[in-house]
Amino acid sequence: MPKHIVSGLKYIAAVNLRKQGQTQREIAQTLDMDRSTVSHYLNGRNLSWNSIEVAEIVTHFCPKDFLVLTHALLKDTERTRTIIQTCSDSKFKGAIRNSCIGCGLCVDTCLMKAIVLNDLKAHINSEWCCGCLICVEMCPTNSIEIKEVVD
Numbered sequence: 001m002p003k004h005i006v007s008g009l010k011y012i013a014a015v016n017l018r019k020q021g022q023t024q025r026e027i028a029q030t031l032d033m034d035r036s037t038v039s040h041y042l043n044g045r046n047l048s049w050n051s052i053e054v055a056e057i058v059t060h061f062c063p064k065d066f067l068v069l070t071h072a073l074l075k076d077t078e079r080t081r082t083i084i085q086t087c088s089d090s091k092f093k094g095a096i097r098n099s100c101i102g103c104g105l106c107v108d109t110c111l112m113k114a115i116v117l118n119d120l121k122a123h124i125n126s127e128w129c130c131g132c133l134i135c136v137e138m139c140p141t142n143s144i145e146i147k148e149v150v151d
Contacts, residue, residue, distance in 0.1 A: 004048060006073050008055025011041045013086040018042055030082055059087045064132040071111045081112055084130045091149040092131035094124030100143040106135035 010031050017027045024042065028035045041047060058069060066088070071080045094114070102120030114128035115135060122144070124135075129146060136144045 002073050004051040005054055005058060005069075007047055008051035008053075009058065009070065009073075009083050009087060011047050011052055012055055012059060013083050014038055014041045016086045032076075032079060063088070063090070063092075063130050064134060067111055067130050067132045067134075077111070077113055081128060084112065085128070088130060090131060091126075091151075092129045092146050093126045093149050094129045094135075095145045095147075096122045096124060097141075097143040097145065099141045100139075101141055103140060105138045105140065106144060109134050109138045 010033060013031055014027050014033075017030060018024075022030065024035050024038045027033075027042075028038045031038070058066060060066075061069065067080070067084055070083050071077075074080050074083065100121045102117055102122065104117055104122075106115045106122050107117055111132070111134065112128045112130050114125045114130075115122050116125070117123075124144070124146075126149075131146055131148060133146055136142075136146055
């Protein structure tokens with residue numbers, strides 16, 4: 001079953017990347033798939049509709065559950081980032097208050113690798129932040145604020 005969920009997530013991501021104007025070659029490279037599989041996905045072949053339905057449900061989990069499950073299934077940070085960013089409708093912006101002590105707990109726990117330490121202060125790349133709030137939960141000084149960006 002886990003492989004079916006991954007296939008469904010890759011299908012959704014492939015369709016979304018195609019809508020963004022990527023070619024089959026670019027989609028295959030981005031998702032680490034062969035082009036023939038991408039072609040089959042984009043033409044609705046070689047994939048169970050149940051897999052797609054389950055993957056759709058997964059994409060509507062809360063951001064933390066979506067991230068943790070996807071990361072556990074893929075076991076690859078780059079692919080996880082791509083799936084999360086491509087399949088999620090929400091965007092988030094992170095901010096670090098001056099109370100940050102640079103302990104690095106947020107860096108170590110961020111599965112999206114959206115946080116880095118610079119000059120002993122955490123910095124969040126909002127492009128990669130998925131709003132899971134794991135970093136907020138781990139911060140001993142409550143210095144991290146994540147907000148959903150509403151268009």
